[in-house]
Amino acid sequence: MxxxxxxxxxxxxxxxxxxxxxxxxxxxxxxxxxxxxxxxxxxxxxxxxxxxxxxxxxxxxxxxxxxxxxxxxxxxxxxxxxxAPVDPTEVAPLVEFKGALERLIGLLVPSRASEADIAELERLHLDLGDALERQDHAAYTRINYAFHQRLAQATRNPVLAQNYEAVQQKIWRYRFTINELSDRLTASYAEHEGIMAALRARTRLDLAERLEEHNRLTGEAMAQALATTGRFSPSHKSRKRSRSA
Amino acid sequence: MxxxxxxxxxxxxxxxxxxxxxxxxxxxxxxxxxxxxxxxxxxxxxxxxxxxxxxxxxxxxxxxxxxxxxxxxxxxxxxxxxxAPVDPTEVAPLVEFKGALERLIGLLVPSRASEADIAELERLHLDLGDALERQDHAAYTRINYAFHQRLAQATRNPVLAQNYEAVQQKIWRYRFTINELSDRLTASYAEHEGIMAALRARTRLDLAERLEEHNRLTGEAMAQALATTGRFSPSHKSRKRSRSA
DNA sequence: TAGGCAATTTCTGCATGCAATATGACAAGA
DNA sequence: TCTTGTCATATTGCATGCAGAAATTGCCTA
The missing domain is CATH 1.10.10.10 (Winged helix-like DNA-binding domain superfamily/Winged helix DNA-binding domain)
Known part of the structure; x- marks a missing residue:
């Protein structure tokens, strides 16, 4: 041996x-x-x-x-x-539910996040800005996901963090609705700027409101995209081909 | 599922x-x-x-x-x-998380509950009062559980209702902490009276605040009971006897 | 030709068996 | 006496086999 x-x-x-x-x-x-x-x-x-x-x-x-x-x-x-079929009528309840979590996150993080937490979030925020500049939608969505997950963890509430990630994963299946909307990407980043500002200032209510609003606006953009694009005709199912191309 | x-x-x-x-x-x-x-x-x-x-x-x-x-x-x-060990340090995060859900429930129910929903809740509320009069702690806890579950369903948000029930089940394991506290039972019912009043009036913010407060107070009572009773010495494990009596 | 019934086929649900890993005891050496 | 290596035992993880239910096909009848 x-x-x-x-x-x-x-x-x-x-x-x-x-x-x-x-x-x-x-x-x-x-x-x-x-x-x-x-x-x-x-x-x-x-x-x-x-x-x-x-x-x-x-x-x-x-x-x-x-x-x-x-x-x-x-x-x-x-x-x-x-x-599980991706049901467009499921988005609204998911977003609504996530809003309550966002608010709690906003209320808790300012008093519980460590300096290291905020530094990490600053780093992710910079990456987010880079992705925006490159117009790299996929990267933006991914970093955005990581940012909010990290924020949830900064509450030091494992129950909240776990449930938040679960609902994030469920909504993740609908991300294609906003993948191509450049103006939403820009608006999203502007909201993130405000979120970071509130985070640096550690202002509870301000952060909570900004997170709730960010969630609400993202949800509205998804709902609008779902309403306009007739993407949910159950007849055609050849979506996987778009990957092989 | x-x-x-x-x-x-x-x-x-x-x-x-x-x-x-x-x-x-x-x-x-x-x-x-x-x-x-x-x-x-x-x-x-x-x-x-x-x-x-x-x-x-x-x-x-x-x-x-x-x-x-x-x-x-x-x-x-x-x-x-x-x-999964019942960890007393897990109660606080659970209650904190549930608080966010309670608030959302309070905000949504007034605008979405049907008259039948409210009638059903009135009935449960009456049962709750009966259980209080009989000092039937087990029944009170069970009806209380059903009441809040029904309230969550009245939001017409299945995601919220399902997650609410999940967190309720997790907290249910700690219900023994308040099973014997008669004064908490009385106080709880008083809070429920207020909740019902806000529900009948369909006042969003009032109901949300009352639900949040009710959750917070219940959590505090549990935390206090956990702190005082040295119930968590891992040596003795004969808790099931309390049921057979 | 269309509709209904029945047999076949496919697939799921569960039980069992075998290999692999962890756990505990024991013995040998320092 | 304490540490360390080895072995025996128990338990988990996975594969396979079989029974039963559902879906499908073919046939028969109207």
Whole structure:
């Protein structure tokens, strides 16, 4: 036995070891859903998916149970699992709910965030500005996601942070609605400037209101995009082709 | 997956026949955890539990995955599942989080509740008064749970209602902290009177503030009870006896 | 030709078996 | 006596097999 263990690098990286197969499957499935690889509403044959992932049905079924608990798939007894359809009428309740969380975040962060937290948020805010300048919508959306997640964590309330990320993930599926709206991107960044200002000043009510407003405006933009673009005709389902191009 | 109310007394649960075995297991496990049958932090041997329920390990494992996703059990890879320990430091974040939801409920219900909703809430409120008169703490807690759940549903926001019930279930595990505090019961009912008044008048801000305050006061009572009673010495574990009496 | 019924086929749900890992005890050496 | 290495046991993780339900197809009848 080697005294100096090889320590295959993973030991260091994986603080939270997803050593088990079904855990990894949950991650992969979540990625699939969040990236929109699987068309919404489509059935998920267990055998096909298990073969695709190279595992047996048992861990896949366990992973599907978790995804169902998180609301990304719907399990119908004896009738298989379907990808939870992206329902445009679901956006409004999600945004409304998230608004309440945003407000609480705004109320808590000023009194609980450390200087390191704010510094980290400043850094993300700079990255956000870079993405805006480059007109890199994908990057902007991603950094924006990370910023708000970080902000939620700065409340030092793990329940809040976890639930916030959960609702963020659900809304993430509708991000395509605003991906191409440049003016919304600019407006969003302006709101972020105000948020950062309130954050630096650590003014509770101001930050809460700005976050709520930011959430509300983003939701309105999504709703408007959904209303104008007739994107939800359930007939055509060839959205994945846009990726292969 | 919808989080169907478990709300003790399994008779209510069976409105929606969970045809699949693991679904029933989830319900039974949730009931076990909510009733505190299983001591927190204890390991859950799969074989023992599967024999107790008279099923094989497969559906039990699937049910445990769901419970883990909901935060009631913790799965350690290759080391089995443990009942999520009831951590008194978790109460404050839960209450704080629920406060944000209460406020949103208060803001939404006045403009969205139907007359039938309010009538139903009036009925529950009467039952609550009866329970108070009888000094039936268990009934009071249960009806109180149902009342607030119904109120959340009256917002017509399914996301809010579902998340509210989830956080309610988590806090439910700490209800023993206030089960014996008669004065808190009386105060709670007084607050409910105010809530009902605001509800009848359909005054948004008033209802929101009253709900937030009600939540805050309940949380404070729980925190105080946790601080005074040295209930969390991990040595003695004979809490289930309080039910059989 | 259209509609209904039945058989087949496909897929899900659950039980069981085997391999892998963790846990505890025990013995040998310092 | 304490540490360390090894082994035995128990438990988890995953694959496979079988029974049952649902979906589909084909056939028969009106």
């Amino acid at each position: 080697p005294v100096f263990a090889v320590l295959p690098t993973e030991e260091f990286v994986l603080d939270e070891a997803p050593a088990t197969l079904h855990d990894r499957l949950v991650s992969r499935l979540r990625a699939l859903f969040l990236e929109g690889e699987l068309p919404e509403g489509s059935r998920i044959p267990e055998i096909a998916l298990s073969e695709r992932f190279g595992v047996s049905r048992t861990p896949l079924r366990e992973a599907l149970k978790v995804m169902a608990a998180e609301g990304f798939v719907i399990l119908r007894p004896n009738r298989g699992a379907v990808v | 919808p989080v169907f109310a478990v709300l003790p007394t399994e008779e209510f649960v069976l409105d929606e026949a969970p045809a699949t075995l693991h679904d029933r297991l989830v319900s039974r496990l949730r009931a076990l955890f909510l009733e505190g049958e299983l001591p927190e932090g204890s390991r859950i041997p799969e074989i023992a539990l599967s024999e107790r329920f008279g099923v094989s390990r497969t559906p039990l494992r699937e049910a445990l995955k769901v419970m883990a996703a909901e935060g009631f059990v913790i799965l350690r890879p290759n080391r089995g599942a443990v009942v």
